[in-house]
Amino acid sequence: MQLSAIQLIxxxxxxxxxSVLFCxxxxxxxxSLAGEKISLDxxxxxxxxxxxxxxETMFDDSKWQVIQLPHDxxxxxxxxxxxxxxxxxxxxxxGIGWYRRELVAPDEWRDQRISIEFEGVYRNAEVWINxxxxxxxPYGYTPFRYDLSKYLxxxxxxxxxxxxxxxxxxxSRWYSGSGIYRHVWLHVNSSVYLDERDISIQTExxxxxxxxIALEVTVSNNSPGRKSLxxxxxxxxxxxxxxASDTISCLVAPHSQANVARSxxxxxxxLWSPDTPDLYTARxxxxxxxxxxxxxxxxxGVRTIDISATHGxxxxxxxxxxxxxxxxxxxxxxxxxxxxRAETRKVEILKAAGFNAVRTAHNPPSIAFLDACDxxxxxxxxxxxxxxxxxxxxxxxxxxxxxxxxxxxxAMLRRDRNHPSVIMWSIxxxxxxxxxxxxxxxAKAMTKRIKELDSSRPITAGINGLGDKNEWSELDPLFxxxxxxxxxxxxxxxxxxxxxxxxxxxxSAESYPQDVFANWKAVDEFPYVIGDFVWSGLDYLGESGxxxxxxxxxxVMPHWEGSHYPWHGAICGDIDITGWxxxxxxxxxxxxxxxxxxxxxxxxxxxxxxxxxxxAWAQPxxxxxxxxxxxxxxxxxxxxxxxxxxxxxxxxxxLVGEQLTSKEYEFRTEFKTTYTQGVLRAVGVENGIExxxxxxxxxxxxxxxxxxxxxxxxxxxxxDLSFVxxxxxxxxxxxxxxxxxxxxxxxxxPGRLAAIGSGxxxxxxxxxxxxxxxxxxxxxxxxxxxxxxxxxxLEACSTGLKSANTTIRAKNLVN
Numbered sequence: 001m002q003l004s005a006i007q008l009i010x011x012x013x014x015x016x017x018x019s020v021l022f023c024x025x026x027x028x029x030x031x032s033l034a035g036e037k038i039s040l041d042x043x044x045x046x047x048x049x050x051x052x053x054x055x056e057t058m059f060d061d062s063k064w065q066v067i068q069l070p071h072d073x074x075x076x077x078x079x080x081x082x083x084x085x086x087x088x089x090x091x092x093x094x095g096i097g098w099y100r101r102e103l104v105a106p107d108e109w110r111d112q113r114i115s116i117e118f119e120g121v122y123r124n125a126e127v128w129i130n131x132x133x134x135x136x137x138p139y140g141y142t143p144f145r146y147d148l149s150k151y152l153x154x155x156x157x158x159x160x161x162x163x164x165x166x167x168x169x170x171x172s173r174w175y176s177g178s179g180i181y182r183h184v185w186l187h188v189n190s191s192v193y194l195d196e197r198d199i200s201i202q203t204e205x206x207x208x209x210x211x212x213i214a215l216e217v218t219v220s221n222n223s224p225g226r227k228s229l230x231x232x233x234x235x236x237x238x239x240x241x242x243x244a245s246d247t248i249s250c251l252v253a254p255h256s257q258a259n260v261a262r263s264x265x266x267x268x269x270x271l272w273s274p275d276t277p278d279l280y281t282a283r284x285x286x287x288x289x290x291x292x293x294x295x296x297x298x299x300x301g302v303r304t305i306d307i308s309a310t311h312g313x314x315x316x317x318x319x320x321x322x323x324x325x326x327x328x329x330x331x332x333x334x335x336x337x338x339x340x341r342a343e344t345r346k347v348e349i350l351k352a353a354g355f356n357a358v359r360t361a362h363n364p365p366s367i368a369f370l371d372a373c374d375x376x377x378x379x380x381x382x383x384x385x386x387x388x389x390x391x392x393x394x395x396x397x398x399x400x401x402x403x404x405x406x407x408x409x410x411a412m413l414r415r416d417r418n419h420p421s422v423i424m425w426s427i428x429x430x431x432x433x434x435x436x437x438x439x440x441x442x443a444k445a446m447t448k449r450i451k452e453l454d455s456s457r458p459i460t461a462g463i464n465g466l467g468d469k470n471e472w473s474e475l476d477p478l479f480x481x482x483x484x485x486x487x488x489x490x491x492x493x494x495x496x497x498x499x500x501x502x503x504x505x506x507x508s509a510e511s512y513p514q515d516v517f518a519n520w521k522a523v524d525e526f527p528y529v530i531g532d533f534v535w536s537g538l539d540y541l542g543e544s545g546x547x548x549x550x551x552x553x554x555x556v557m558p559h560w561e562g563s564h565y566p567w568h569g570a571i572c573g574d575i576d577i578t579g580w581x582x583x584x585x586x587x588x589x590x591x592x593x594x595x596x597x598x599x600x601x602x603x604x605x606x607x608x609x610x611x612x613x614x615x616a617w618a619q620p621x622x623x624x625x626x627x628x629x630x631x632x633x634x635x636x637x638x639x640x641x642x643x644x645x646x647x648x649x650x651x652x653x654x655l656v657g658e659q660l661t662s663k664e665y666e667f668r669t670e671f672k673t674t675y676t677q678g679v680l681r682a683v684g685v686e687n688g689i690e691x692x693x694x695x696x697x698x699x700x701x702x703x704x705x706x707x708x709x710x711x712x713x714x715x716x717x718x719x720d721l722s723f724v725x726x727x728x729x730x731x732x733x734x735x736x737x738x739x740x741x742x743x744x745x746x747x748x749x750p751g752r753l754a755a756i757g758s759g760x761x762x763x764x765x766x767x768x769x770x771x772x773x774x775x776x777x778x779x780x781x782x783x784x785x786x787x788x789x790x791x792x793x794l795e796a797c798s799t800g801l802k803s804a805n806t807t808i809r810a811k812n813l814v815n
Contacts, residue, residue, distance in 0.1 A: 035285075035295040036188035040116070041069040042718060042787075044101045044180075048073055054098040055128040055161040061100045068718055069184055072177040073097050074166075075335025075541075075755070078766045081565040084169035087544035088393065090568040094169055094178050099162040103186070105152045113189040113222060114152060116160070117145045119367055120182035122336065124165040130158055138400045140176060141329070141363035142411040145187070171395040173386065174328050175542030175569070177336025182366050191223040192252070193294040194284055197414040201282055201300040202456045204263070206316065211269035211302045215262045219286060221252040229286050229293070231260055236281040243267060243280075271316045272301025272420040274356045277377035279420070301374065301420025307458050307483060309503050309528035315379075315423070321523055322379065322531020323592050324357040325350055325574070326510055328540040329365055332577030333757030333767040333782060335541065338366035341721040342782075345710065347372040349579045350537055354589035354596070359462075359509060359533050362386035362429040364412040373421035381460065381509075381533075382416050383426035384409050388442050390432035409446060413453045422457065425450055426509075429462040430488055435474055443481040458483030462509035465490055479504060484530070486510075491519050494529055508532040513547075513572060513619050516588050517666045534588070535617060539573035539761065547572030547617045552610030559615070569761035572617035576759035578780035579723070584619045587641040590667050597644060600682040600694045602626065603637040623776065625737045626680040626696035638671045644684030644691060652678040658685075700730035702739045702777075704802035707794060709783075716750060716789040716810040724806060726779040726796055737776045743798045744771035745781055750810050751792035754784035771798075785810045 045064035053059055079091040105114065118125065122140030126133065130153065134146040152158055166178040198218035205212040213235075221227050228251055235244040244264050252258040270278035280302065285295035306314040313320050327350070331342040343366055350358060357379035360369075364382060373380050385405070391398035409427075416422050427446045433439030447459050460482055465472055472493060479485040479501070486509030487493070494506050507530045511519050519532040539547075545564030548571065550556045557564070569577065574585035583601035590596055601622035606612045612621045622639055640647045642661035649656040649671045659669035677698040684692045706727040714720040728739040747753055755767045758775035765772050772779065783792060792808040 035194070036186075038186040038188065040101070040103070040184040040186050044069060044071070044099050046071065046073070046097060046099050046179075048095055048097045050096045051098055054100065055126075055131060055133070055163065057131045057159040059100070059161075064100070070181045070337040070339060071179045072181045072335035072337045074175075074178040075333075075337070075767055079566065079568045079764070081563065084167075085172070085542075086170050087559065087564055087567070088170050088173045088542055090175040090542040090544055091565055092175065092541075092568065094166040096167050097164045097179055099164070099180055101160050102157045103152075103160055104157050105154050107155045109152070109188060110154045111191065112149070113187075113191055113193055114148045115145050115187045115189075116148055117143060117185040117187060118180065118182070119143050119184070120338065121162070121164055121180050122166060122176050122178055123171070125180075126163040126165075128159075128161040138404055139397060139408045142408045143182075143415055144411065168395040170393040171397075173392060173543060174540065175330055175336070177330065181336040182338045190293045192219070192221050192227055192229065192286055192288070194218075194286055194296045195220065196296050196298060199282075199284065199296070199298055199418070200454070201298060201418050202454075203302050203304050206269060206271065206302060206304055209268060211266045211271075213264050213266060213300075213302065215246075215264055215282070217260045217262075217284065219250060219252055219258045219260060221254060221256060221258075224254050226254055227252045227288060229288055232285050232287060233262065233264065234283045235264060235266060236283060237270070238278055238280070240281075266302060269302045272303040272374075273315055274320075274351075274377040274379060277301070277375060277420075279374060298418050299371075299374065300418050303420050305423050305457060307505050307530070309498070309505050312505070312527040313530040320356075320379075322357040322507060322533070323355050323594065324359060324381075324507075324531050324533030325355045325537025326361040326533050326535045327358045327537050328361055328542075329363060329369075330541045332539075332541070333755035333780060335767070338368055339719060339721055340368040340371075341714075341719075343368040344372040344376070345579070345723060346538070347376045347378050349575060351376055351378055353537075353575060353581055353585050354592055354594035355537060357381070357531060357533070358537065359383060359426065361536070362462075364416065367415070370416060370419045370421060374419055378421055379423050380419070380421045381424045381426050382412065382422045383429065383462075384412050384446075385428050386430075388428055388431045388433055389438070392432070405442075405446070406449060409449060410453065413450060417454045424484060425454070425457055425459050426486065427459060427461050429509075430464045431461070434463055434478055435466045435470060440477055440481065443478060447481055458505075460484040460486045460507070460509070462486040462488045463490075464488040464510075473500065476501065491515075491522055491529070491532070494522055494526065498526070498528055504528065505530060510535045512617060513574070513584055514614075516584075516591050520591050534574065536570065536573045538575045539569060539571050539577045539759070541569045541577075543570045544568050544761075546570040546615070547619065548615055549612040549618050549621045550615065551607045552613060554613070556613050556615050566764050567762045570617075571761055572619070577757060577761070578725070578759055578778065580759060580778060582619065583622045583624060583639065583641075587668065590641045590643050593643065597642065598647070598682060598684045598692050598694050599641045600624065600680070600696065601639050602628075602680075602696070603639065605631055605634060605636065623737060624696060625699075626678075627699040627737055628675050629738055631675050632677075634675050635672055636675045638673060638680065638682075639668065640671065640682045641668045642682075642684050643667060644686050646685040648683045648685060648690070649673070650681040650683065651676070697734060699734040699736045699738070700732065702728045702736040702741065702801060703731050704729055705743065705796045705798060705804040706733070707781075707796055707804045707806040709806055709808055712807070713809045713811060713813075714783075714785050715813040716785050716787060717813075718785060718787045720785045720810075721754065722783045722792075722808045724781040724783060724794060726774060726781055728774055728777045728798075728801065735777045739777045740773050740775065741798045741801060742771045742773055743779065743796050746795045746797070747783065747792065749792040750786040750788040750790040751783045751808065752786070754782040756781050783808060
């Protein structure tokens with residue numbers, strides 16, 4: 001049979017298409033066998049119990065609670081004045097918990113390298129696979145992995161068991177949470193693989209036309225044969241366009257590793273900074289011939305850091321002053337559970353409040369938190385430890401410090417060194433060894449190891465004084481080991497210290513909330529003082545009672561003395577645990593000149609006629625409200641913060657007075673006026689012209705509820721969250737700060753109530769209580785999606801108030 005020319009052409013085209021399809025199929029098949037990262041957050045079973053045999057494969061867990069990670073069992077319980085964690089832990093119960101789940105390992109994995117990664121478990125995590133112990137990880141804040149390959153039963157179900165022991169208390173000075181509170185992953189790799197922890201991407205040089213990045217990669221070969229490989233790297237911009245590529249060949253001996261170093265040029269780089277958080281992606285793959293054996297992606301930013309006492313902190317060659325917040329790891333009503341959306345929202349709130357930097361007090365944060373800082377634009381001081389070997393609480397990390405510090409420090413650096421947001425490493429906080437030879441030896445060993453893993457970032461620590469009997473200058477040898485000296489509540493010493501140590505770069509690593517003006521004056525005027533980090537940016541759980549105010553005549557009791565129950569948290573933050581900014585947050589932003597120009601608040605009337613007494617970390621007890629029932633005719637104090645040189649105060653359009661608010665007056669003033677219902681106006685005046693005003697209007701009787709979701713569309717992945725602000729309002733829609741209404745919440749559709757909370761850290765209500773009181777007219781409801789798409793309906797009801805409804809769509813969103 002002969003084919004015509006047309007038929008021959010058609011057959012040729014068909015064969016060509018089949019050949020192309022075969023190549024594509026071959027490539028995709030190779031890719032599917034390489035570099036899988038699978039979430040293991042779902043389908044865990046949990047029990048709070050001191051079981052002794054729950055690691056066994058055939059253990060009966062049929063009656064255990066089914067949960068989805070991240071999970072913090074402590075926040076699910078009510079506070080207890082007898083809790084062993086005491087006030088430091090927020091009076092939350094702790095104990096021992098067990099987690100179990102099945103893992104089906106398909107036959108295709110038989111020749112692969114299978115490992116399990118825990119991002120964070122608090123604390124003393126022990127892991128078993130099919131009844132075989134894999135190891136124990138004491139520290140609650142660093143990630144860890146175990147190789148499962150030789151223990152798996154392929155083609156059938158396998159049993160994973162995790163025992164979490166947080167029973168030895170107290171072991172923390174703040175709320176730690178309990179359980180597997182961060183994500184868990186399964187890594188499936190070939191015997192030749194890339195480990196993202198062994199990839200380093202640093203910016204070497206930048207110019208207007210190009211940037212040079214240094215890429216260091218470790219290629220691992222666990223196979224019995226020598227491998228001739230190609231390492232291929234593609235650099236993608238934020239639009240997912242490839243802008244640079246690199247290929248290098250390498251030979252890797254059996255059961256060994258090869259270290260590869262490359263320099264790659266990026267044309268016309270978009271530099272990362274808080275104002276322009278532009279990110280790149282490095283896609284790396286290892287190939288043997290045409291077969292891709294493994295691949296991974298690393299997000300990074302192009303930016304440089306330089307510090308000196310002469311020029312301060314330079315980011316990409318430009319001076320940056322650190323407007324900083326100390327932030328603990330909890331997410332308020334969610335406890336320690338590190339949901340990605342909760343971490344992102346936290347960073348967004350901090351940035352909206354004027355902060356451009358955070359110190360992760362006093363432990364490595366979650367990966368999601370650092371990802372959010374990269375994406376939103378927030379500088380990070382990444383802190384490894386609170387204390388060292390000398391213990392601050394009877395059962396803290398000091399017990400295992402000498403055994404574990406190097407492993408945990410390396411885990412932090414290997415995980416975090418490619419985040420452009422991380423600009424400094426911190427090795428400790430107010431460590432008890434700070435004034436002796438042991439402390440110097442520890443600091444020397446830590447800084448040496450850090451420089452071996454990452455020489456691109458300065459090293460710091462938060463250091464406080466030695467007490468009245470010791471000279472501050474005795475700390476000079478310790479500061480000499482650091483690139484940046486972190487002063488905790490000691491910034492007033494900077495002038496004399498600069499005369500004694502003129503090359504020392506200083507930052508206020510912790511400061512009292514009310515010291516904002518004095519500290520910022522030092523930052524603004526002296527280049528060797530590079531920033532101020534307030535304690536704290538956010539209210540947090542634990543360290544109960546810090547930041548309290550006390551009525552006149554009552555003893556001001558430090559938070560470390562006695563019991564402050566029912567207080568279960570710290571109220572020293574600029575922002576409360578629901579995300580609501582307090583008046584001091586606006587004052588700080590005005591002092592920092594970060595955009596806001598005018599704000600007004602009213603001091604809460606104290607019992608009797610005397611002033612409130614402020615504890616060390618307390619803020620003035622003020623509210624942005626002109627609603628004070630039962631105070632008609634009383635004299636109230638109005639605080640006004642202003643960047644304008646003059647402010648005027650009007651009550652019901654009558655001038656109360658005019659005051660100066662320039663820098664000489666620390667951008668603030670006070671007015672006294674008699675309370676009467678109506679409209680209070682603060683007006684900023686410049687060149688005799690009224691430029692801006694803030695208005696407070698007396699709220700009427702509470703009449704209805706308002707629901708304000710932060711997002712009306714979320715992902716149907718069982719992980720996403722919508723934060724719904726609840727407000728009790730009057731007929732005109734004004735928030736009623738006098739309301740303490742009890743509100744009940746009903747939810748329908750593919751979602752559930754993850755938590756309900758308010759800014760009241762002295763309430764006895766749990767964060768799962770429903771109904772629950774509002775506080776000062778506000779509350780927060782957190783909705784968690786399920787795995788199913790659909791419409792989630794939330795209803796809020798309260799006796800005597802008009803109900804409210806809101807709708808949230810859960811969709812199968814693609815990143």
